[in-house]
Amino acid sequence: MDALALRVAVAVLAVALLTWLLLSLTVLLGRLRYDRQRERPRSSALDARSAERLVRRVRSRPRTEWGRWRRVTALQRLERAHHPAVPQLIRLVLHDPHARVASAAVRTLGDIGDDWAIDILIDALRRGQGSRSRIAAELEELAPAPGQRLVPLLRDWNPAVRFWGATLLRPYPDLGEATLIELTWDPDPNVRAAVVETLGTRSGKAVGTALLARLDDTEWFVRVHAARAAGHVLGVEAAPTITRLLAEERWWVRAAAKDALRGMGSEAVPALLAMLGHDDLFARNGAAEVLQDIGFVDFLVLDNPRSPLLERIYAAGGERYRDAAEARVDAIAHEEARVA
Amino acid sequence: MTTALVVIVLVCLAYLLFTTVVYVTLTVIGAFESFVRRHESWSADYETLGMSRFTIPVSIVVPAFNEERVIAATTRSMLDLDYPEHEVIVVNDGSSDGTLAALIEAFDLEPYQTFVRRVFPHNEVRAMYRSTAHPNLVVVDKVNGGKADALNAALNVARYRYVCGVDADTWFDRKALLKGMRLVVQDPARVIGVTSHMTTARKPEEAMAPPQGRRRIDLHPLMAYQHLDFLRAFFNNRTAWSRGNYMLCSPGAFAIWRRDVLEEVGGYSQTFTCEDIEVTFRIHEKYLREGRDYQILCLTDNVATTEGPDTVGKLVSQRERWQRVIAETVWHYRRMWFNRRYKSVGLVGAPFYLLTEVLAPAFEVLGLVALIGAIALGLFQPLTFVAMVAAVAFVNAALTASAIYFEDMQSRTYRKRDLLVLLLYAPLDFVVYRPIILWARLKGSWGFLRGDKSWNKFDRNVRAPA
Numbered sequence: 001m002d003a004l005a006l007r008v009a010v011a012v013l014a015v016a017l018l019t020w021l022l023l024s025l026t027v028l029l030g031r032l033r034y035d036r037q038r039e040r041p042r043s044s045a046l047d048a049r050s051a052e053r054l055v056r057r058v059r060s061r062p063r064t065e066w067g068r069w070r071r072v073t074a075l076q077r078l079e080r081a082h083h084p085a086v087p088q089l090i091r092l093v094l095h096d097p098h099a100r101v102a103s104a105a106v107r108t109l110g111d112i113g114d115d116w117a118i119d120i121l122i123d124a125l126r127r128g129q130g131s132r133s134r135i136a137a138e139l140e141e142l143a144p145a146p147g148q149r150l151v152p153l154l155r156d157w158n159p160a161v162r163f164w165g166a167t168l169l170r171p172y173p174d175l176g177e178a179t180l181i182e183l184t185w186d187p188d189p190n191v192r193a194a195v196v197e198t199l200g201t202r203s204g205k206a207v208g209t210a211l212l213a214r215l216d217d218t219e220w221f222v223r224v225h226a227a228r229a230a231g232h233v234l235g236v237e238a239a240p241t242i243t244r245l246l247a248e249e250r251w252w253v254r255a256a257a258k259d260a261l262r263g264m265g266s267e268a269v270p271a272l273l274a275m276l277g278h279d280d281l282f283a284r285n286g287a288a289e290v291l292q293d294i295g296f297v298d299f300l301v302l303d304n305p306r307s308p309l310l311e312r313i314y315a316a317g318g319e320r321y322r323d324a325a326e327a328r329v330d331a332i333a334h335e336e337a338r339v340a
Numbered sequence: 341m342t343t344a345l346v347v348i349v350l351v352c353l354a355y356l357l358f359t360t361v362v363y364v365t366l367t368v369i370g371a372f373e374s375f376v377r378r379h380e381s382w383s384a385d386y387e388t389l390g391m392s393r394f395t396i397p398v399s400i401v402v403p404a405f406n407e408e409r410v411i412a413a414t415t416r417s418m419l420d421l422d423y424p425e426h427e428v429i430v431v432n433d434g435s436s437d438g439t440l441a442a443l444i445e446a447f448d449l450e451p452y453q454t455f456v457r458r459v460f461p462h463n464e465v466r467a468m469y470r471s472t473a474h475p476n477l478v479v480v481d482k483v484n485g486g487k488a489d490a491l492n493a494a495l496n497v498a499r500y501r502y503v504c505g506v507d508a509d510t511w512f513d514r515k516a517l518l519k520g521m522r523l524v525v526q527d528p529a530r531v532i533g534v535t536s537h538m539t540t541a542r543k544p545e546e547a548m549a550p551p552q553g554r555r556r557i558d559l560h561p562l563m564a565y566q567h568l569d570f571l572r573a574f575f576n577n578r579t580a581w582s583r584g585n586y587m588l589c590s591p592g593a594f595a596i597w598r599r600d601v602l603e604e605v606g607g608y609s610q611t612f613t614c615e616d617i618e619v620t621f622r623i624h625e626k627y628l629r630e631g632r633d634y635q636i637l638c639l640t641d642n643v644a645t646t647e648g649p650d651t652v653g654k655l656v657s658q659r660e661r662w663q664r665v666i667a668e669t670v671w672h673y674r675r676m677w678f679n680r681r682y683k684s685v686g687l688v689g690a691p692f693y694l695l696t697e698v699l700a701p702a703f704e705v706l707g708l709v710a711l712i713g714a715i716a717l718g719l720f721q722p723l724t725f726v727a728m729v730a731a732v733a734f735v736n737a738a739l740t741a742s743a744i745y746f747e748d749m750q751s752r753t754y755r756k757r758d759l760l761v762l763l764l765y766a767p768l769d770f771v772v773y774r775p776i777i778l779w780a781r782l783k784g785s786w787g788f789l790r791g792d793k794s795w796n797k798f799d800r801n802v803r804a805p806a
Contacts, residue, residue, distance in 0.1 A: 001346070001719070001720075002719065002720050002721055002724050005353075005720065005724050005728070006721070006723065006724040006727055009724060009727035009728045009730075009731045010727055010731075012731040012735065013727060013730050013731040013734055016731060016734035016735040016737065016738050017734045019734075019738040019741075020734055020737040020738040020741050020766065020767065023738060023741035023742055023744075023745055024741050024763040024766075026745060027741065027744055027745045027748055027759055027763060028756065028759065028760060028763070030745075030748070030749070031748055031752070031756050031759060032756070034752060035756070065372075065376055066372070066375065066376075069375070069376060069379035069380070072379060072383055073379060073382070076382075076383065099526065099527070100380060100523075100526065103383075103526055104379075104380070104383035107383050107384070107385045107388075108383075110385060110388060111385075131525070131526035131527065133394045133525055133526065134525070134526055136392075136394050137385075137388050137389065137392035137394045137395070138385070138388060140392065140393075140394075141388050141391070141392070167394075251457045255499065282455075285455040286455065288453075289453065289454060289455055292452060292453060293452070317453055318453070320453050320467065321453040323451070323467070324451035324452055324453045324467065324468075325453075327450075327451045328450050328451060328452075331450065
């Protein structure tokens, strides 16, 4: 047995030693080669034979994931070399059933950014070739901007396409307003949420009315977007309606309402003070928190620390709320004394 | 007696052969996964992702206990990440040193009362702070309750749909979140968890500072061997686990989770020594039991460097804890072992942990004692023993060299000289580093059997004053 064990051990040792040596050499030589290539100015030009080989690779239908990624790399090299077959080849890769491979082609399209690339990207968005969020990100970074070409997406049968159409229209305040307002009643809540978010960057009475209606949406995440959007578009006019959302069951809606009210600054104070006596603890807490965040509480502590209003706010906020306010004001007084 | 000894030696050799075959297989699968991830990473458009409003916001949650030496610097490294929208929530978990004071001073913190959700249970919060200089920084000061408790407190404060749990002693690559989130952004419905490759150093801030291609590896032997250990763990194992959908450990130093998933499973558990591996097991268990489609991924990008123990004593203390928590978790989820209902997790992942992690110290010690006994009885010649040790050492070295190869192909991060030193260190790993780890694992196994749950936090490495 000893002899057998020794023979096996020596054989394993020989194989392992050789593998270790080979791998070590591969690491070091590979790295040397890489560093040398990096030092040389990088040329994207391809000779005819290499180009032909790469085109063949992109046209092939690889069955393995390995082959698919080699195909993507080939496409990227051809794109860097501005090969004339790229527009046609990119469509082939976009049809790859593997979403991440198709997404890699999306990136290449974003790099190209030509007019024809925009059309392919919008088409890919419609068909769901690759990740839609990835396509949207590329479309938004493009110059020239796709603008008007996005409007038809709002009428697509597929809610996912309408969602992205509405989302991508955000940087274009003059486009598709009537359709967007109409879509605030879309049967799909994701579309309604996207529309509300986009309308939040616009202005006007019709937009404001549409947003106020969404504050009572049946889906909580639509109410989240509606609270922020209404606060932005209508300002203090929406404050009494938004403060109602401070009593919401969903934390996300309450958080959005607080964000919207914070954004209004001191103008929201009357609406917030009205909530201090609310039956709901969340509503009282939320109103006190926003009053603290906009500086109203610190102002009262400095101006009139015995004010009954301050006591009401403290009662809504609780003991730790009071401690925090007093600590902040102490720090201010300390700092003023130090400066003086 | 002699027959019994021979049987034990044969069983241990069979175990050795089995684990070697398993590791070689995992390395081959890991090589393929590394290839795919590398190409994916090349085609990722980080510039667009870094500016896009469609990149999903993330809450970084940082539990901190007695971290006054490093907390300001690591928090700054998290605030400086290239990411369109993220917040940093640091939880001072009842530190007895100046952790909170260091944060207050470094970030101009002011006390603010924020009314947060009470979804995850945790000990009492004493105060909350916001920074006047960094609106995306929140500091929670709470009564000590352990790491899981601190993470739960941070989850209640988190505003975003994804959370990234990190350690307070970890320095991040500026693109760490972008790298971690790139696949989540493409498929948020399926990708519920992500972790990525990271390394270790005595002074991670120095390791992460120089630009790509010039980063130094801490070549202190103990650190270099830990570095190699991390490389093997990620490139030879975890990438393969990720490929097979049985990624069973998202390490606490960088673990991205969809927040609603953590909410569904009840947050981090405080009944285990350590929270990271347990929560990963729990999520797998729930999702597989309910037959849901999901992915927990391990990426190959080097996203961070964490502070590693710089003495043998500290290392043993850390690894003893790791062994204990592995044993606790694998035992707790024993219903998954070899259970087809849990797919690759039940058939491959959990048994892998059981055989190669939990039982490994027992087999290793038994094998060593039996071999020595066999030599004493004249069944084996000392030369055979030496040949066996050398064979195992070089198998280990070959696996290590492959991990170095995949890492360098992925990142091209380190200097050539450092790569050479690592490659030369590799064959000695088995005789220099492994015995320390074996000792730690034995202690950990004994601790598990005794029901020990202590953390054994190692003292921070000594640094020159700033």
